[in-house]
Amino acid sequence: MVTAAELATLRGGDNIKSYRLVNSKFPPIALFDDVASADEFEILYAIQAMTNPRLQNEVGAINLIPHSEIPFGITGCSYATAPFTHVNPDGSRFGDGTFGMLYLADTMETAIAEVRHHQEAYWSKVHGLNYERFVFRGLACQFDEVGVLDATVLPLSHSIYAPGDYSASRALGREVKKAKAAGLRYHSVRSPGNTCWALTTPRHVASIIQSSHYEMVWNKQITSVNKLVSSA
Template identity: 50%
Template sequence: MNSKFPPMTLFDDVINKEDFATVYAIQALTNPRILNELGDLSLLSSSEIPFGIDGVNYVTAPFTHINPEGSRFSNGDFGVLYLADTIDTAIKESLYHQEKYFQNLQGLHYDTVDMRCLKVTFSASVADLFQVKGIYEQEDYSLPRRLGAELKKNAQQGFQYYSVRNQGGTCWGLFSPIHVTSAIQTKHFEFIFDGKSMSKVRELVKQ
């Protein structure tokens, strides 16, 4: 997850949806940045926000700051919280998408992005997609996106599948943050873009 996004938000300051509704109404009047920080709350019911857990702001962000370009299992109409089995899998999955983003920025010759690693625990009944054909294409997301929409429509909590970017790795996708019980930051990494590719990953160590 990008280390500069999301920042600490109002989600961290309250422990239930009743308090959130009150504090949000007050903050929205006095803090013009609050809407940008929290994202589009119309996309996520307050009953789906796991108030009181560690890292609540991290696990709600994919559902209130939805990427309009979509992802492997979403065309951009809804958010998905993607998780990986190991740090190596998470890095390789993130590297691919960050690299693709930077390559589309014309004239960019060098840049870096800091990424935070989260240890996430969750309890959800997930659909097993390991052997589903057609969802592991490198670039063509048409079939998994249709499948993702169908799973969400049928009220599935999430799904599991093989990592596309790290052979042998496993990934999960959750349709709601409510299934997460904890999201604790562990490590920080810096991805370095050399103008052509993400050429280096460096772990950032506190001095």
């Protein structure tokens, strides 16, 4: 079992270009993008909370992330912050469902491979679903991996990369979170030879912008992934 203390900490200093897919049914959270500082957020959140009953659902569990870690003022602040306020209770490879992770990939193809696997695993459990299509936003992200721990020194055969057993990887994720490291750089399991990141904080994200839309076609399994061309 590897521990966080055994992994080297990356010095960073360069903006890493990375990619992400998010389901288009989840819109950006306007409140994060409407303010430039934590103080402005506190004021606007308090005002809107009195008049907007849907605000809590939109923003999510804001108590799960220190406001000082939210990168207010960047392009795409809501995309950077949403994974930490809308946490999947079922967990993820490095998250146990009690805290959020911002997952990024080195190429859009890697991001698609990762999301495709998890979509197939989820929808295959829905009885009677014979045909459907799901639309995703492609996001391009710039971030600094300073403070990120390097798990790419471990071979893909290591237990944290087990295809279906997340017990070792979640144990490492909890350690990384407890150590207040900025996240992990690791091998992509669904696209071998490529790299992913699981960030425990959005504070080093410089920008996240929307690129293209993609659709995944389900016909008892995901049969195709298509890049959608805008008609504009």
